[in-house]
Amino acid sequence: MPPAKKRTRSYDPTKIRTAVLAQFTTVRTAVAGLTPEQLAAPTRLGDWTVRELAAHLTMVLGSVARYLDAPEPEKLEVPLQDWPFRTSSAAGQVDEDVHAIVDAGTDLDALFAHAVDRLAKTLPGAADTRLVPSLPQALDCARAGETPTGGMTLADFMVTRTVELVVHTDDLNDALPGLNVSYDRQALAACTRLLLDALATKAPGGSVEVRVPPYAVVQCVEGPRHTRGTPPNVVETDPLTWIRLATGRTTWAAAREAAQVSASGERADLGGLLPIMS
Structure with missing residues (x-):
């Protein structure tokens, strides 16, 4: 008997966009209430403090607007369930970017506000089928001023934002016991499903x-x-x-x-x- 054909999971793009914004807003509110001592607390993410973690969370949303402003890749190359396997190769550059932001002394609330403002200008009119770069190619091409040859759909990329936001919300809760930042149900569901589908792919x-x-x-x-x-x-x-x-x-x-x-x-x-x- 031939193997059963694997079905690709579908996500409602409108619900995913809403979930991403809801989780980001929840995190933004939590970070706004943190003291300097809490922002300086260590996390389980290497040498990152809560301040570095919060700065990275602004990049999670900011990347959507940044990629929509960039030239569209030439072709679809990255299936959603393959995205989790590509993130580790970009970890070094992400770490450099986070430290650069923190070292510049930019106010965290300003970073959160800037990410939301940019997204409000770019996301509403963007088609779900529009291609955007994928990691790590997005970082490589951005540094070289080149157009990525392959990417993923905006709808799929927004699903990856639920993973980043949920995982790092959990990191934030781990670093600051008692903070108890909540998880948007749709974001938590999408994160869970994508990582399970990646397991089935692996x-x-x-x-x-x-x-x-x-x-x-x-x-x-x-x-x-x-x-x-x-x-x-x-x-x-x-x-x-x-x-x-x-x-x-x-x-x-x-x-x-x-x-x-x-x-x-x-x-x-x-x-x-x-x-x-x-």
């Missing part, structure tokens, strides 16, 4: 069912495909634990020890496949 197959209720289920890992009844290999966890596993914020062993993941079946060990992005 380890295609149908022998393991990974459940992250209430948002998504995927089958992955080579082996006997489950078709009906109770799957022989099942992994289940909550959205934030899955996101932390997928991005290297926690390990498979730690999550299992803390009873944050249930796994049954001889193939239901995802430790060797994680993280998806880091």
Whole structure:
């Protein structure tokens, strides 16, 4: 029997745009209330303090307007589910850009306001099918003054913004216990689904069912495909634990020890496949 044809998950572009703006607004409000001592607190992101983390969050939204102002790439080259695998190669340049912003002493609220203002001028009239650059090519071409040859659709790129915003909101909450910045439900759902689909892309197959209720289920890992009844290999966890596993914020062993993941079946060990992005 030929393998089942993999379906590409679809997202409602209007809902995703709304979710991105909602999560960004929530983070902006939280950052505006932080003290200098809180902004200087360390994070789990290397040498970044909360101030660097907040500066990067402004770049997450600012990149949308910046890419829409840039020349449109020549062709579609990056499927959405492949995006998580491309981010690590741009980490060094992102780190340099964040430190440059912080070292310049620009007021954080001004950075948040500037990102929102630029987006308000560029996003409403942009078609969801419009191509934008993808990392790391966007950074390379921007430095060289060149037009990217390949990119992804604006609709897909906006889904990637939910990942950046949700993951870094979690980083912010980790750095400042008690802050409890909330997660937009649509943003959390999209982030969870994209990282699950990336797992299925990395380890295609149908022998393991990974459940992250209430948002998504995927089958992955080579082996006997489950078709009906109770799957022989099942992994289940909550959205934030899955996101932390997928991005290297926690390990498979730690999550299992803390009873944050249930796994049954001889193939239901995802430790060797994680993280998806880091």
